[in-house]
Amino acid sequence: MPQRMRLSAITLDCPDPLALAAFYRQATALEPHPKSDVDFAGLNREDGLFIGFQRVDRYRAPSWPGQSVPQQLHLCFEVEGDLEEAEARLLELGAGRLNHQPHAPRALILTDPAGHPFCITKG
Template sequence: MPMEMNLVAITLDCPDPLALAAFYQQATGLVPHPRSDADFAGLNREDGLFMGFQRVDGYRAPTWPDQTVPQQLHLCFQVDDLDEAEARLLKLGARKPDHQPNGDQSRVLTDPAGHPFCLTSR
């Protein structure tokens, strides 16, 4: 019988933890962790999930879909309206790669540090 495990945290490497935390805070509405600083910043969700951002010197952004620098992590978010969510996130600093593997069913964007993430319809 497998051991029960609850996911409590996700941490992303990045060059600027406070900037990346600000992007995801604006994108998701998660609450900034009170002890965030220039080396490690975080966001809290009501159910206890923590999203962290840690400074890595010499950070190299993923080159998705090319695997020269692998993506290492891929987040997925469900949204009510793909077009609306994409437009909002692009205004916040996300980028949209040319390669979109799922057509109109989902969108792949990258955050300001280059991590790819998906938007899917609810």
């Protein structure tokens, strides 16, 4: 039987790690990693999951749903309460809303300030 693995970290490429970490911190209330800096920033979840943000020179945002620049990964978040209220809050924080919404109204697809697509669903 294969050994079990537990996901411990997810890292996103971006042009500004501190700014993207600040967006996700406001969106999720996760704690900032104490060694975050201009080249690599992170957030810690209580169960040990780490979300990292690493600076990439000449970063190009994904073009989802098109594939001229593939999305490379897709984060999904469950939200408590009203989905539209959560969307409005995230848009105020700097998220973008895509026109292509294949799973609305049960899931909405937004982009973070660096252009990574992510979903919000009702928890």
